Amino acid sequence: MHDLTKQASVETIIEGIAREAGELALEHFRSLASLPVEKKGHLDLVTEADRQVEDLLIARLKQAFPDDGIYGEERGEIAGMSGRIWVIDPIDGTFNFVRGGDNWAISIGLFENRRPTFGVIYAPVRDQMLVGGRSVPTQLNGKALLPLRPLDMSQAAMSFGIHPTVATEDRLELMRFISDELRISFRFCGSATLSFISVALGETDGYLSLGDSTWDVMAALPILANLGVSHTIDWDNTDLSQKLRFACGGDEFVSRLQPLLQNVATAA
Numbered sequence: 001m002h003d004l005t006k007q008a009s010v011e012t013i014i015e016g017i018a019r020e021a022g023e024l025a026l027e028h029f030r031s032l033a034s035l036p037v038e039k040k041g042h043l044d045l046v047t048e049a050d051r052q053v054e055d056l057l058i059a060r061l062k063q064a065f066p067d068d069g070i071y072g073e074e075r076g077e078i079a080g081m082s083g084r085i086w087v088i089d090p091i092d093g094t095f096n097f098v099r100g101g102d103n104w105a106i107s108i109g110l111f112e113n114r115r116p117t118f119g120v121i122y123a124p125v126r127d128q129m130l131v132g133g134r135s136v137p138t139q140l141n142g143k144a145l146l147p148l149r150p151l152d153m154s155q156a157a158m159s160f161g162i163h164p165t166v167a168t169e170d171r172l173e174l175m176r177f178i179s180d181e182l183r184i185s186f187r188f189c190g191s192a193t194l195s196f197i198s199v200a201l202g203e204t205d206g207y208l209s210l211g212d213s214t215w216d217v218m219a220a221l222p223i224l225a226n227l228g229v230s231h232t233i234d235w236d237n238t239d240l241s242q243k244l245r246f247a248c249g250g251d252e253f254v255s256r257l258q259p260l261l262q263n264v265a266t267a268a
Contacts, residue, residue, distance in 0.1 A: 093191030109218025119219025163211025206249020
């Protein structure tokens, strides 16, 4: 097995896996007219592309790290012996993918000692490869990213994600809070991973989730942590199967979101 202490080696391996998965996803993306689409729930879609990309990710990860576990969106949990778990989302933003948009990405995150420690995100249509974690500086396509800039409320912006099962009153409270309490601009792109990329690039100041899954965030959080981004997830009391409600961004941004999180604290 590859030694995870040789982080540069691991980084190269995971980047290669993510790029191969992205190429497979792009093959399906270019022939959307013939791609079967199924419903997991209202406005919650899954395609054969999701399944094939996840199968590829699982095969490559088991080959590279046979002792590690894997937790994926479509295939569930595959037990390992090392205590490390690769948490994967084959296509985050399937709805956008099906509609022909570019807001989707492959996400591969490492979960060890109950913490996200390393991640790779690849957005194939945009050709954006985002990498980072403990002892791995955050880079976009090989170039270091700047730390999160201080919150300036005169030009502040945030993005958010809402799972289809979230109650209407919570949706309305989110919009009311952004408009009346924060009074800042907001974005909604339909993919947590792409929203995290916007934070990393300085296009937004933070992100709020009502109902994301752990596979949506596992790669992004260690990448963003290097840039000074904090979050409100309590990993000691969070199971990988749980839906999440959290804020992430600079400390001041997260503090300003705390009252909203208290009002919509019950998980979906």
